[in-house]
Amino acid sequence: GYISQRDEHYATLTVRETVEFSQKCVLGIHEAVAEVMLNSKQSQGFMWDQKRKCVLGTNELPGELTAEERGKWLEMMKLNKIAVEIILTMLGIAHVGDTIVGSDLLRGISGGQRRRVTSAEILALHHPILLADEISTGLDSASTFDICKTITASTRTFKNVSVISLLQPPPEVYELFDNLMLFCEGHVAYHGPAKDAVAYFEKLGFQCPADMDTADFLQQVVTPAGKAYLTPEAQASGTAPATPAHFATAYYASAVFQAMEAREIPGHTHAGELSPQHPLERRLYTKFPNSWLYSVKLLLKREAKLLVRDKVFLRARVLMMVIMGVLHGTLFFQMDATEVQTHYGLMFTALMMLSLGGMSSIHTMMESRKVLYKQLDAAFFPASAFTVAYNLVQVPVVICEVILYGTLTYWLSGLAPEAGRYFFFMLVCFLTSMTMSGFFRVIAVTMRSHTEAQGFASLLVLLMVLFCGYMIPKSSIPAWWVWFYWISPLSWSFIAIVQNEFLSYLYAVALPSGQSRGEAYLAQNGFPTDNFRKWISLAYLGGFYILMLIFFTLGLKYLRWREMHTEEPETPEAAPPAVVGPGALSTSTVVEMRPLDSTMERAAPVTLSFHSISYKVDLPGERKKYKLTLLNNVSGFARPGTITALMGSSGAGKTTLLDVLAYRKTGGQITGNIMLNGRPADKLSFNRAAGYVEQQDLHSEATTVLEALRFSAALRLPR
Numbered sequence: 110g111y112i113s114q115r116d117e118h119y120a121t122l123t124v125r126e127t128v129e130f131s132q133k134c135v136l137g138i139h140e141a142v143a144e145v146m147l148n149s150k151q152s153q154g155f156m157w158d159q160k161r162k163c164v165l166g167t168n169e170l171p172g173e174l175t176a177e178e179r180g181k182w183l184e185m186m187k188l189n190k191i192a193v194e195i196i197l198t199m200l201g202i203a204h205v206g207d208t209i210v211g212s213d214l215l216r217g218i219s220g221g222q223r224r225r226v227t228s229a230e231i232l233a234l235h236h237p238i239l240l241a242d243e244i245s246t247g248l249d250s251a252s253t254f255d256i257c258k259t260i261t262a263s264t265r266t267f268k269n270v271s272v273i274s275l276l277q278p279p280p281e282v283y284e285l286f287d288n289l290m291l292f293c294e295g296h297v298a299y300h301g302p303a304k305d306a307v308a309y310f311e312k313l314g315f316q317c318p319a320d321m322d323t324a325d326f327l328q329q330v331v332t333p334a335g336k337a338y339l340t341p342e343a344q345a346s347g348t349a350p351a352t353p354a355h356f357a358t359a360y361y362a363s364a365v366f367q368a369m370e371a372r373e374i375p376g377h378t379h380a381g382e383l384s385p386q387h388p389l390e391r392r393l394y395t396k397f398p399n400s401w402l403y404s405v406k407l408l409l410k411r412e413a414k415l416l417v418r419d420k421v422f423l424r425a426r427v428l429m430m431v432i433m434g435v436l437h438g439t440l441f442f443q444m445d446a447t448e449v450q451t452h453y454g455l456m457f458t459a460l461m462m463l464s465l466g467g468m469s470s471i472h473t474m475m476e477s478r479k480v481l482y483k484q485l486d487a488a489f490f491p492a493s494a495f496t497v498a499y500n501l502v503q504v505p506v507v508i509c510e511v512i513l514y515g516t517l518t519y520w521l522s523g524l525a526p527e528a529g530r531y532f533f534f535m536l537v538c539f540l541t542s543m544t545m546s547g548f549f550r551v552i553a554v555t556m557r558s559h560t561e562a563q564g565f566a567s568l569l570v571l572l573m574v575l576f577c578g579y580m581i582p583k584s585s586i587p588a589w590w591v592w593f594y595w596i597s598p599l600s601w602s603f604i605a606i607v608q609n610e611f612l613s614y615l616y617a618v619a620l621p622s623g624q625s626r627g628e629a630y631l632a633q634n635g636f637p638t639d640n641f642r643k644w645i646s647l648a649y650l651g652g653f654y655i656l657m658l659i660f661f662t663l664g665l666k667y668l669r670w671r672e673m674h675t676e677e678p679e680t681p682e683a684a685p686p687a688v689v690g691p692g693a694l695s696t697s698t699v700v701e702m703r704p705l706d707s708t709m710e711r712a713a714p715v716t717l718s719f720h721s722i723s724y725k726v727d728l729p730g731e732r733k734k735y736k737l738t739l740l741n742n743v744s745g746f747a748r749p750g751t752i753t754a755l756m757g758s759s760g761a762g763k764t765t766l767l768d769v770l771a772y773r774k775t776g777g778q779i780t781g782n783i784m785l786n787g788r789p790a791d792k793l794s795f796n797r798a799a800g801y802v803e804q805q806d807l808h809s810e811a812t813t814v815l816e817a818l819r820f821s822a823a824l825r826l827p828r
Contacts, residue, residue, distance in 0.1 A: 110231040110232075110234055110236030110238070110239050110240070110487070111231065111239075111240045111241075111242070111486075111487065112227060112228050112231045112232075112239070112240070112241040112242060112244055113227065113242055113483065114242040114243045114244075114246055115227075115479075116220075116223045116224055116226070116227045117227075117479045117480050117483050118210045118223070118226060118227070118230075118480060119210065119411075119415060119477070119480055120209065120210055120211050120212035120215045120217060121209055121210075121215070121414075121415055121418040121419065122209065122210060122411070122414065122415070123206065123207050123208060123209055123210070124197070124202055124205055124206050124207070124208060124209075124210060124218060124222075124226050124229075125193065125197065125206040125207060126411075126414070127210055127226060127230060128193050128196065128197065128226070128229050128230055128233050129193050130407065130411055131230045131231070131233065131234060131484075131489065132192060132193055132233045132234060133399075133407055134398075134399065134404070134407060134484070134489035134490055135234045135398060135487070135488075135489060192233050192235070193233055196229045196232050196233045196259075197229060199255075199259045200225045200228060200229050200232075200255060200256060200259060201225065201252070201255055202218070202222050202225050202226065202229065205218050205222055205760065210223060210226060211223070213805045213807070216726070216776065218760065219760040219764060220764065220804055221248050221249065221252055221760065222760050224244070224246065224248050224252075225248075225252065225256065227244075228241070228244055228256050228259075228260075231487075232259065232260065232263065235263075235267065235269075236269070237267075237269050237270065238269065238270045238271075238272075239260065239264070239269060239270065239271040239272070239273075240272050240273075241260070241271070241272070241273040241274065242274050243274050243275065243276055244256055244257075244273065244274075244275070245275050245276060245278065245282075246276070250279040250281075250282070253275075253278065253279070253282055254279070254281055254282050254285075257273070257275075257278075257282050257285050258285060260273065261285045273286075275324075277324055277325060277328060278324045279322070279324070280322050280323060280324070282324075283303065283322075283323055283324045284303075286303045287302065287303060288300070288301065288302060288303055289301065289302070289303040289306050289327070291306070291327055291328075291331060293331035293332070293353040293356055293357075294353040295353070296353040296354060296356060296357035297357055297360060298331045298353070298356035298357060298360055299327075299356075299360055299365070300360070300365075300366070300369055301365040301366075301368070301369055305365070306323070306327055307323055307326065307327070309363070309365055310326075310327070310330055313343075313349055313350060313359060314339055314340050314342065314343025314344075314346075314348070314349035315330050315335060315338045315339060315340070315343070315349065316338055316339075316340050317330075317338065318338070326338070331353065331356050336351070396488055397488055397490065397491055399490070401491060401493070401494055404490040404491060404494035405494045405497050405498050407490070408490060408494055408495055408498030408499070409498045409501060409502065411498075412498055412499055412502040413502055416502055416506070422469075423506075426466075426506070426510060427509070427510075427513065429466075430509075430510045430513040430514040431513055431514075431517070433462055433514060434513055434514040434515075434516070434517030434518050434521075435517055435521070437455065437458055437459065437462070437517075437518045437521075437522070438517045438518045438519075438520070438521025438522050439521060441454070441455040441518075441521075441522040441523075442521055442522065442523070443521075443522070443523035444522055444523050444524075446615045446616060449630050452524075452607075452610060452611075453579060453607065453634070455518070455522050455524075456603070456606045456607055456610065457577070457579040457603065459514075459515070459518055459538065459606075460538075460541055460577075460599060460602050460603060460606065461574070462514065463510075463511070463514070463538050463541050463542040463545070464541060464542070464545040464570070464573075464599060465545075465570070466510070466542065466546075467542060467545040467546035467547075467548070467549050468549055468563075468566060468570075470546045470549045470550045470553065471549050471550075471552060471553045471559070471562050471563060471566060472559065474550050474553035474554065475553055475559045475562065478553070478554065478670070481495065481665060482669055485665060485666070492662045492663075492665040492666040493662050495665065496658055496661055496662045496665070497658075500543075500547070500658065503543070503546065504543075507539060507542045507543055507546070508539065510542065511535055511538045511539045511542060512535070514538075515534060515535045515538045516535075519531055519534055519535075524610055525609075525610055525613035525614070525615050527613060527614070530609050530610070530613055533605075533609050533643070534606060534609055534610075536647070537602055537605045537606050537609070537646075537647070537650075540602070540647065540650040540651065540654065541598070541599070541602040541650065543654055544598045544602075544650050544653050544654045544657065545598065545599075547654055547657035547658060547661065548569075548598070548653075548657050549566055550657070550661050551657050551660045551661050551664060552565055552566050552569075554661060554664035554665055554668060555660075555664050555668060556670075557670045558670075572593055572597070573593075573597045573598075573599040573600070574599070576590060576591075576593045576594045576597060576600065577594070577597060577599040577600040577602075577603050578594065578600050578603050578604070578634070578635060578636065579603060582634050582635035583635040583636075584635045585635075598649070598650055598653045601646040601649045601650055601653075602646065602650060604636060604637065604642060604643065604646050605642075605643040605646035605647060605650075607631065607634075607636055608631065608636065608637070608640065608642060608643040608646075609643055610627075611627035611628070611630050611631050612625075612627050612628070612631075612638075612640055613627065615627075616628075616630065624638070714749035714750075715749065715785055715786055715798055716746065716747070716748050716749060716784075716785070716786050716787070717746065717747045717770075717783075717784070717785060717799075718745070718746035718747075718783075718784045718787075719743070719744060719745055719746070719770060719781060719782065719783045719784065720744050720781055720782045720784070721742045721743075721744055721780070721781040721782070722740055722742070722743040722744070722766070722769060722770075722779070722780070722781035722782075722783070723738065723740055723741055723742055723743070723778075723779070723780045723781055724738070724739045724740040724765060724769055724774065724777055724778070724779050724780075725737065725738050725739070725777055725778045726739060726776065726777040726778075727777075736778070739762055739765045739777075740762055740765055740766060740769065742781075743762075743766060743781075755767070764804055767801070770783060770795075771795070771796075771799065771801040772792040772795055772796065773801070773803075783795070785798060800825075
């Protein structure tokens with residue numbers, strides 16, 4: 110299992126739904142699993158109290174479960190609830206289990222709690238190997254300790270393997286680790302028992318100060334700042350390692366390396382009690398623990414929840430279809446049968462309306478792509494299962510859109526009043542919408558960024574419009590471009606829809622040439638007159654849609670477009686930062702602050718005070734009539750020349766208070782007063798006097814660091 114550094118989740122799923130989904134995907138639902146978890150020795154120890162608490166709702170002393178308790182345990186275990194509740198409780202997020210995860214733009218749980226959800230999503234899966242990448246990012250020391258303690262208890266109880274990357278862990282966290290691997294610019298400076306690391310570097314000539322944490326010392330000793338910790342004897346001899354390569358050479362020549370190499374047994378495999386037939390270990394021998402149909406079932410439930418909870422999108426789509434249906438129907442109201450070009454214009458407009466509506470799939474898929482990458486790489490489900498489930502969920506939405514728009518447009522505009530032709534018109538509209546949406550989703554998974562996807566999709570749509578047979582008749586399309594006419598789904602939709610109209614009884618009047626008036630209209634504009642061609646068009650649209658599903662599945666399975674995080678490498682000739690003294694705690698360059706020149710303009714001091722600040726939000730769902738208080742009569746002040754620390758556990762309300770003070774909250778109910786120098790502040794005056802460093806890193810991707818700083822300075826600083 111891999112706990113990523115980034116918190117990538119569906120924003121509208123609750124914390125409990127997120128963790129339960131991951132567990133069902135990896136562990137599945139199996140009665141034998143529940144039996145094993147109940148009877149195995151692994152269920153003893155630290156898990157037993159939590160099991161009884163989840164089953165009984167009490168904190169009774171450990172003991173044997175009664176028959177009734179055992180039945181309740183098995184039932185809950187089969188529903189994958191026990192392990193989820195245990196993990197949520199141990200990570201301290203059980204109280205927000207029914208709150209949506211949220212995102213940078215959607216209010217949900219706090220950033221620290223979201224970090225715990227990322228850990229819980231993987232810890233609930235009982236992987237024999239756990240890899241965790243900087244799980245302390247954005248967390249306070251207490252939260253970091255809670256997560257690491259949970260991982261430690263699970264690792265030692267179930268005899269798992271855990272490898273965790275941390276930045277400056279506090280002493281109590283460092284003491285939880287058995288072994289340490291210390292890196293420096295790609296070289297291994299130390300790999301051995303964590304408790305022996307300081308003694309190892311003391312032998313190399315480095316002394317850890319008595320008032321310094323072990324983790325801080327180890328992180329700095331292998332950097333240029335490590336010179337500050339050299340003993341006088343090591344400085345005089347000059348034999349202490351000074352570069353990453355020197356540290357690596359010293360390690361490989363040490364007794365610690367020899368001891369670690371002796372502990373490693375090449376080709377060793379652990380012969381445990383479990384086998385490929387065992388339900389708990391079957392996932393080690395199969396790529397996906399669940400059947401394909403069960404994966405589709407899980408994904409159908411999740412995608413349906415995501416769709417239903419996006420109420421703004423659904424309402425906007427319904428409203429758009431009704432408005433556009435009335436608009437197009439009244440614009441082409443009750444057309445005369447002789448208005449041929451007007452009929453062509455209406456049918457082309459209808460197809461374009463449904464086709465371009467699918468472009469919203471690009472944004473939706475781009476937003477979901479990072480979560481899908483994580484889950485597909487972790488073998489939660491096959492890519493084909495997601496493709497089927499996602500498209501099945503979209504079918505009712507498209508049907509509703511087609512019924513609303515197609516019905517209004519068809520009958521108001523006065524197209525052929527035949528039931529069969531009406532339903533054929535609706536079928537063409539449905540297939541066109543599904544096909545184009547699938548086409549845009551393929552673009553979304555094959556392009557690197559949203560900008561590239563939108564540009565490429567716009568280009569292809571332009572070509573489809575040009576060569577669909579409306580703007581340029583097929584007979585007038587150059588030979589080197591006619592191939593695009595035949596492969597474009599829009600041209601086949603147009604053929605089907607115009608044949609459906611002009612081969613109706615309204616245009617059955619025979620002409621001297623032997624053709625009907627409708628056939629003459631079709632031939633005049635380069636369309637085939639044989640009636641079976643519209644059925645071929647339907648078959649082509651269905652085949653094109655299936656082809657898009659295949660391409661979409663292959664794109665999800667084999668393509669990976671992730672955010673690039675690059676670090677500027679240091680040049681060899683760059684001088685190391687100056688070391689201030691033996692107690693240096695940072696490798697950063699020290700900048701001397703000089704007094705302002707008397708001729709320079711200086712901003713007037715400002716005192717910030719806030720009085721009885723309260724912030725309440727509506728509870729989601731059926732509890733909407735109740736309000737949740739996030740800030741309760743908070744008062745405080747900050748004077749010029751002072752620094753105020755805003756502290757609290759994860760979810761305490763630190764970010765919420767800063768957002769309220771900075772006038773960044775747009776929802777909820779805010780009461781209280783914010784004062785600047787004793788005067789009431791408004792949003793404009795506060796924003797001119799204050800700078801707010803947000804928790805999220807929101808920047809323009811195309812600008813350099815210097816350009817971003819200069820642009821901000823040009824906007825905020827006086828000339």
